[in-house]
Amino acid sequence: MIPFAKRMEYMAGSATVIKNLFKAMGDPETISFGGGAPARETLPAKQLAQICSELFSSEEYGARMLQYGHPEGEKELREVVSEYLLRPKGVKAEPDEIMIVNGGLETMNLMCQVFIDPGDVILVEEPTFVHCVEIFEMFEARCVAVHTDDDGIDPVDVEAKIKQYHPKFVYVIPTFQNPSGRTLSLERRKKLAELGTKYDVIILEDDPYRDIRFEGEEIPPIKSFDSSGNTVLANSFSKIFSAGARLGYVNAAPEILEKLYNAKTATNSQTNTTLQLICAEFFRRGLFEELLSKTRALYRQRRDVMLECIDRFFPEGTKRTTPQGGLFVWVELPEGYDTTELLKKAGEYKVAFIAGEAFFTDGGGKGKNCMRLSFGNVPPENIRIGMERLGKLLASEK
Amino acid sequence: MIPFAKRMEYMAGSATVIKNLFKAMGDPETISFGGGAPARETLPAKQLAQICSELFSSEEYGARMLQYGHPEGEKELREVVSEYLLRPKGVKAEPDEIMIVNGGLETMNLMCQVFIDPGDVILVEEPTFVHCVEIFEMFEARCVAVHTDDDGIDPVDVEAKIKQYHPKFVYVIPTFQNPSGRTLSLERRKKLAELGTKYDVIILEDDPYRDIRFEGEEIPPIKSFDSSGNTVLANSFSKIFSAGARLGYVNAAPEILEKLYNAKTATNSQTNTTLQLICAEFFRRGLFEELLSKTRALYRQRRDVMLECIDRFFPEGTKRTTPQGGLFVWVELPEGYDTTELLKKAGEYKVAFIAGEAFFTDGGGKGKNCMRLSFGNVPPENIRIGMERLGKLLASEK
Numbered sequence: 001m002i003p004f005a006k007r008m009e010y011m012a013g014s015a016t017v018i019k020n021l022f023k024a025m026g027d028p029e030t031i032s033f034g035g036g037a038p039a040r041e042t043l044p045a046k047q048l049a050q051i052c053s054e055l056f057s058s059e060e061y062g063a064r065m066l067q068y069g070h071p072e073g074e075k076e077l078r079e080v081v082s083e084y085l086l087r088p089k090g091v092k093a094e095p096d097e098i099m100i101v102n103g104g105l106e107t108m109n110l111m112c113q114v115f116i117d118p119g120d121v122i123l124v125e126e127p128t129f130v131h132c133v134e135i136f137e138m139f140e141a142r143c144v145a146v147h148t149d150d151d152g153i154d155p156v157d158v159e160a161k162i163k164q165y166h167p168k169f170v171y172v173i174p175t176f177q178n179p180s181g182r183t184l185s186l187e188r189r190k191k192l193a194e195l196g197t198k199y200d201v202i203i204l205e206d207d208p209y210r211d212i213r214f215e216g217e218e219i220p221p222i223k224s225f226d227s228s229g230n231t232v233l234a235n236s237f238s239k240i241f242s243a244g245a246r247l248g249y250v251n252a253a254p255e256i257l258e259k260l261y262n263a264k265t266a267t268n269s270q271t272n273t274t275l276q277l278i279c280a281e282f283f284r285r286g287l288f289e290e291l292l293s294k295t296r297a298l299y300r301q302r303r304d305v306m307l308e309c310i311d312r313f314f315p316e317g318t319k320r321t322t323p324q325g326g327l328f329v330w331v332e333l334p335e336g337y338d339t340t341e342l343l344k345k346a347g348e349y350k351v352a353f354i355a356g357e358a359f360f361t362d363g364g365g366k367g368k369n370c371m372r373l374s375f376g377n378v379p380p381e382n383i384r385i386g387m388e389r390l391g392k393l394l395a396s397e398k
Numbered sequence: 399m400i401p402f403a404k405r406m407e408y409m410a411g412s413a414t415v416i417k418n419l420f421k422a423m424g425d426p427e428t429i430s431f432g433g434g435a436p437a438r439e440t441l442p443a444k445q446l447a448q449i450c451s452e453l454f455s456s457e458e459y460g461a462r463m464l465q466y467g468h469p470e471g472e473k474e475l476r477e478v479v480s481e482y483l484l485r486p487k488g489v490k491a492e493p494d495e496i497m498i499v500n501g502g503l504e505t506m507n508l509m510c511q512v513f514i515d516p517g518d519v520i521l522v523e524e525p526t527f528v529h530c531v532e533i534f535e536m537f538e539a540r541c542v543a544v545h546t547d548d549d550g551i552d553p554v555d556v557e558a559k560i561k562q563y564h565p566k567f568v569y570v571i572p573t574f575q576n577p578s579g580r581t582l583s584l585e586r587r588k589k590l591a592e593l594g595t596k597y598d599v600i601i602l603e604d605d606p607y608r609d610i611r612f613e614g615e616e617i618p619p620i621k622s623f624d625s626s627g628n629t630v631l632a633n634s635f636s637k638i639f640s641a642g643a644r645l646g647y648v649n650a651a652p653e654i655l656e657k658l659y660n661a662k663t664a665t666n667s668q669t670n671t672t673l674q675l676i677c678a679e680f681f682r683r684g685l686f687e688e689l690l691s692k693t694r695a696l697y698r699q700r701r702d703v704m705l706e707c708i709d710r711f712f713p714e715g716t717k718r719t720t721p722q723g724g725l726f727v728w729v730e731l732p733e734g735y736d737t738t739e740l741l742k743k744a745g746e747y748k749v750a751f752i753a754g755e756a757f758f759t760d761g762g763g764k765g766k767n768c769m770r771l772s773f774g775n776v777p778p779e780n781i782r783i784g785m786e787r788l789g790k791l792l793a794s795e796k
Contacts, residue, residue, distance in 0.1 A: 002566065002598055002628070005515045008657055011664060037466050045460035052450030062443035066640035068435050102500055106666040113536065117403050131667070138511065138664040168400065200400055230400070242464035244671030259406055266409060266536040267665065268504040269529070273642030275672055 031386030069273035073100025076280035090224035104236025104248035112139040113263035121167040127359030152184030176209040176326025179372035193225035209326035214300035229253030313391025327376035429784030467671035471498025474678035488622035502634025502646035510537040511661035519565040525757030550582030574607040574724025577770035591623035607724035612698035627651030711789025725774035
């Protein structure tokens with residue numbers, strides 16, 4: 001047997017969580033609140049039928065769509081990111097300060113390639129996104145959890161832990177956080193950007209849910225308060241265009257972007273030219289705003305139904321978040337429930353969720369009575385049925 | 399300044415080569431024999447206009463094209479790989495022994511994630527593909543060059559160097575090698591597979607040009623002689639469907655594939671669903687064979703023109719390979735020429751190539767009088783003009 005690299009030992013746990021998740025999503029009778037998939041109804045298939053037909057037939061684009069492009073991404077899409085997605089949010093980024101990647105997660109991988117040596121510390125929210133923890137583990141980083149509350153990650157604890165652990169990154173999902181659905185307050189955003197500058201630490205801002213706000217006021221990205229270039233903004237087209245297209249982008253200071261460019265060429269050369277040009281054309285035809293309004297209205301309704309069902313079907317003493325956007329509700333059941341154990345029985349009840357423990361990096365049974373529920377890709381009538389099933393599952397336990 | 403990871407120090411050299419290459423490809427007046435891009439005429443844009451229009455409009459595929467898929471790749475495309483691309487070559491691989499990746503190079507990155515610790519040795523051909531060396535360097539592997547001749551990599555030297563260096567991989571491009579255009583003989587393929595088994599070393603077979611054979615007899619992949627699962631077959635759709643689509647695949651033993659799957663989810667979750675389904679449909683409609691005949695005829699003509707031009711315009715004493723397929727001719731100029739120096743003047747002559755030195759990992763000025771010429775994406779009339787320019791550049795030196 002040829003020995004595997006050392007880094008493979010570190011990632012066994014979270015890889016299994018993700019694999020089981022994909023398995024549960026495969027059973028058509030199960031109503032899954034597990035994955036973070038966008039609503040089927042928000043995917044612009046009809047519009048792309050038209051756009052693809054035109055672009056592939058055109059003299060200007062036809063062959064270019066299928067030829068090698070540029071490691072930093074196609075100019076058209078970098079312009080779209082700059083004009084449609086960053087400028088309106090208060091982030092001034094020229095197209096050449098942006099790189100296109102294969103989905104939002106790839107940025108975390110590339111940032112690790114560029115910055116993480118084995119043993120380096122990354123501060124993460126508690127709870128945080130399990131899939132990113134998997135990436136950090138593969139690079140043999142040590143994740144240290146930071147205290148969070150209803151306003152998001154706590155800057156006082158961030159500063160204390162920067163001093164104690166000298167981390168390379170503070171990884172934060174500021175808006176409609178995964179898994180909690182919570183949003184980082186304006187004041188804390190400013191404070192985080194300042195801490196990045198003061199202590200020379202990367203604030204790695206992962207913001208894929210930002211545009212799906214259906215309630216409350218928009219808050220500018222942390223990056224908009226960055227004076228030193230130490231905040232790196234990662235984002236994705238998965239929730240606002242297509243998850244299957246695997247398109248994302250990163251905005252970073254030139255000296256970081258240059259290294260990301262090297263890591264990108266040594267990972268997969270470039271993101272595919274085809275979908276970049278299709279996506280850019282979708283925005284340039286003015287189709288984004290309409291899709292976004294539709295998307296927001298649809299998720300708002302689903303969230304409302306889910307919150308109503310939690311209040312109705314879940315046991316007394318259950319706590320839950322009230323997300324103003326995004327796809328996730330975080331549920332804290334009364335003490336004594338063990339969602340990891342519950343999940344083993346969930347198959348019988350034809351319902352799925354993610355058990356809370358997976359989102360905690362420190363172990364010790366934290367999050368044992370918690371679960372993440374995604375209302376994104378479940379129609380309202382199925383949310384009702386699925387949540388009633390979940391209620392029965394919970395009732396069977398006590 | 400936040401310190402970069404140690405691995406970033408190792409990749410500066412080859413990253414620069416690749417960056418300059420992209421730059422040269424950008425000037426429209428320059429005739430570039432530099433990149434390995436497929437011929438514009440072989441890209442099936444018209445067919446994809448039709449396929450995309452139908453798939454995006456269909457009830458079955460529309461939303462699925464834009465939704466999350468599977469980390470191992472979509473079943474349809476893995477079936478295509480198994481039936482159309484591997485079985486006819488003598489490689490029996492079920493769809494679940496195949497993983498889809500973002501272009502052929504991503505397999506090398508994932509294989510390094512899975513197997514390479516800093517300091518591990520990888521045996522490579524001399525010369526070898528510069529872009530893969532960049533990847534190996536990022537993982538802090540040590541590349542050791544193995545002797546090659548007109549029949550490809552020399553198994554006697556491979557065995558000697560396995561004993562001496564205990565490498566993790568032998569990285570080999572067996573068919574119409576990049577950069578030399580040479581093909582590994584049948585006997586040597588068998589021998590390499592045996593060495594992988596005997597010494598428990600991965601034979602990493604990278605075979606993207608295999609199908610573009612326009613002369614001579616087909617030779618089965620090394621993988622077809624693998625009895626232990628120690629040969630890993632990496633391939634790409636870049637030269638037979640679309641380079642811009644960034645689709646590739648890997649066929650490996652289950653225990654390796656499982657780790658590759660973990661590395662893939664921690665790199666970018668999955669390859670985009672959209673282009674996988676489009677590509678699968680292209681094959682399923684029987685469009686591949688026709689495209690392939692057209693492609694072979696077109697490259698054959700371009701090779702012929704290029705060889706003729708070398709013999710006509712290049713100085714006496716020039717040696718060249720006679721590739722039976724693929725995209726590349728390897729040229730060895732008489733002693734005294736320095737192609738790295740020549741390249742600096744090539745801009746004036748509006749012509750580009752890759753200087754030989756880049757393809758040698760041992761340094762010491764090897765390949766100084768060599769160059770790689772790609773005839774792939776240059777129409778015959780431009781090959782003539784560009785090669786005459788190159789001839790003048792060479793004449794100016796002596």
